[in-house]
Amino acid sequence: MKTRDYTPLWAELTDAYRRHFPRSEMIQQEALRYMVDGGSHSLRLIQPFPPRIVTAQGAWLQDEDNHRILDFWQGHLANILGHNPEIVTSALAANLEQGAGLQTGFTDRLQVEAAEILCRQTGAERVRFTTSGTLATMYAIMLARAFTGRKLVMKVGGGWHGAQPWALKGISFHVDDGLGFQAVESNGVPVAVTDKVIVTSFNRPEHLCDSFRQFGDQLACFILEPFLGAAGFTPATREYLQLARQLTEHYGAVLIFDEVISGFRFRAGNVGAIYGVQPDLATFGKIIGGGMPVAAVAGRADIMALVGRERSIPVMFSGGTYSGHPASMLAAKIMMNYLVAHETEIYPRLAELGEKTRQAIQKAFADEGITVHCSGHDPEALPGSSMFMMHFPYEPGARLVSPEDWANPRVCDLTLSRKVLELAFLLEGVFLLHCHGAVTMAHTEADIEVLAEACQRVARRVKPYL
Numbered sequence: 100m101k102t103r104d105y106t107p108l109w110a111e112l113t114d115a116y117r118r119h120f121p122r123s124e125m126i127q128q129e130a131l132r133y134m135v136d137g138g139s140h141s142l143r144l145i146q147p148f149p150p151r152i153v154t155a156q157g158a159w160l161q162d163e164d165n166h167r168i169l170d171f172w173q174g175h176l177a178n179i180l181g182h183n184p185e186i187v188t189s190a191l192a193a194n195l196e197q198g199a200g201l202q203t204g205f206t207d208r209l210q211v212e213a214a215e216i217l218c219r220q221t222g223a224e225r226v227r228f229t230t231s232g233t234l235a236t237m238y239a240i241m242l243a244r245a246f247t248g249r250k251l252v253m254k255v256g257g258g259w260h261g262a263q264p265w266a267l268k269g270i271s272f273h274v275d276d277g278l279g280f281q282a283v284e285s286n287g288v289p290v291a292v293t294d295k296v297i298v299t300s301f302n303r304p305e306h307l308c309d310s311f312r313q314f315g316d317q318l319a320c321f322i323l324e325p326f327l328g329a330a331g332f333t334p335a336t337r338e339y340l341q342l343a344r345q346l347t348e349h350y351g352a353v354l355i356f357d358e359v360i361s362g363f364r365f366r367a368g369n370v371g372a373i374y375g376v377q378p379d380l381a382t383f384g385k386i387i388g389g390g391m392p393v394a395a396v397a398g399r400a401d402i403m404a405l406v407g408r409e410r411s412i413p414v415m416f417s418g419g420t421y422s423g424h425p426a427s428m429l430a431a432k433i434m435m436n437y438l439v440a441h442e443t444e445i446y447p448r449l450a451e452l453g454e455k456t457r458q459a460i461q462k463a464f465a466d467e468g469i470t471v472h473c474s475g476h477d478p479e480a481l482p483g484s485s486m487f488m489m490h491f492p493y494e495p496g497a498r499l500v501s502p503e504d505w506a507n508p509r510v511c512d513l514t515l516s517r518k519v520l521e522l523a524f525l526l527e528g529v530f531l532l533h534c535h536g537a538v539t540m541a542h543t544e545a546d547i548e549v550l551a552e553a554c555q556r557v558a559r560r561v562k563p564y565l
């Protein structure tokens with residue numbers, strides 16, 4: 100592995116950052132007295148400390164130090180219309196004014212309406228809401244295990260399904276111990292669970308066939324993201340998803356599409372429909388909540404029925420205190436309805452802006468002599484995409500095609516993309532988590548120009564260290 104010494108650059112960046120965000124640093128000191136690392140979501144706790152955000156509107160954030168920051172992270176990619184879209188905030192405000200909105204502990208019409216839209220737009224027969232994508236994937240796996248009576252769960256290397264026991268293997272690529280995507284990534288998880296998790300390779304049909312040949316008749320499910328998120332921002336190929344459907348059917352395993360990222364991101368519904376592949380179960384989150392904590396498991400009625408009261412021992416997807424929260428269900432209903440009603444204008448626009456963004460990034464770095472591979476779109480799989488992720492291969496001519504390349508620290512410079520550039524971009528007034536993000540309907544061509552100029556300046560800054 101090539102080693103690049105970023106020590107002097109990191110010292111320069113953190114020094115400038117401290118001077119740029121003094122109030123955020125003060126808040127961090129206070130935060131550390133009460134919270135480990137100063138917060139409640141590790142991704143947000145960028146080093147040396149995160150900018151503390153005060154308000155967010157459209158494409159832009161405002162922080163405690165009064166900077167405006169152009170944001171492409173957009174609420175963990177939940178905000179497809181940008182931050183705090185008026186259609187959602189006005190409805191929530193009106194509801195609160197009428198004495199509705201906070202938890203009642205009862206159920207209501209809003210939830211039925213949100214469920215109807217989700218089923219109609221995703222081809223699911225039944226849905227149950229929960230509060231996070233993590234819970235949704237955990238419940239989907241429990242359902243699959245109960246339905247099949249089998250124990251093994253298969254996922255792909257690099258697949259991220261939230262921090263739940265069956266999903267904590269094969270997330271990042273390990274080189275030093277030679278484990279690749281076969282490592283367990285968390286302490287405290289029972290080996291009895293992680294031993295039951297099989298990791299196969301994304302977008303590699305031969306590998307998938309081998310995995311099914313070896314484990315197929317013991318598999319409860321195969322769970323995968325049709326658009327691979329954290330490990331590379333790339334869609335599955337049509338061939339791969341169709342094969343996954345055929346093999347799961349052949350071996351009697353449940354096919355689960357984790358559409359927490361892809362749901363309502365490429366069309367007003369599931370992305371599986373674009374591929375013509377209907378899974379047995381799908382999980383949704385992020386966009387469907389309209390900025391509120393909503394997630395869902397949706398799918399075949401006969402599998403979903405296992406959570407019902409008719410069962411002597413149901414799958415205990417019984418709901419939590421905040422499941423189907425009235426304000427969340429209102430936001431979900433409004434957002435999904437809006438995306439359905441404006442589908443023909445929203446998705447082509449996002450695709451167009453996404454393409455311009457990817458090209459602008461490539462050009463800005465290339466102009467400074469730095470090779471960046473910008474993933475996020477594959478026209479053979481999906482018609483257009485709002486997503487982008489930058490990869491910096493050590494070898495300019497490297498052919499990057501899979502998570503085994505993008506997430507491999509021997510192939511791509513992950514320190515640059517996940518640490519150094521994150522800070523460098525923030526100093527330019529742009530936020531990209533680990534050099535990835537998405538455009539929203541609130542972004543404009545002028546914002547892409549701002550990003551392109553920021554890319555050029557950060558490229559100049561890091562060039563001497565490459």
Ligand SMILES: Cc1ncc(COP(=O)(O)O)c(C=O)c1O
Binds near residue numbers: 175231233262324385
């Ligand atoms: C594909 C996918 N599945 C599941 C999750 C977990 O969702 P949540 O963060 O809402 O728990 C995420 C989160 O980023 C995700 O990207």
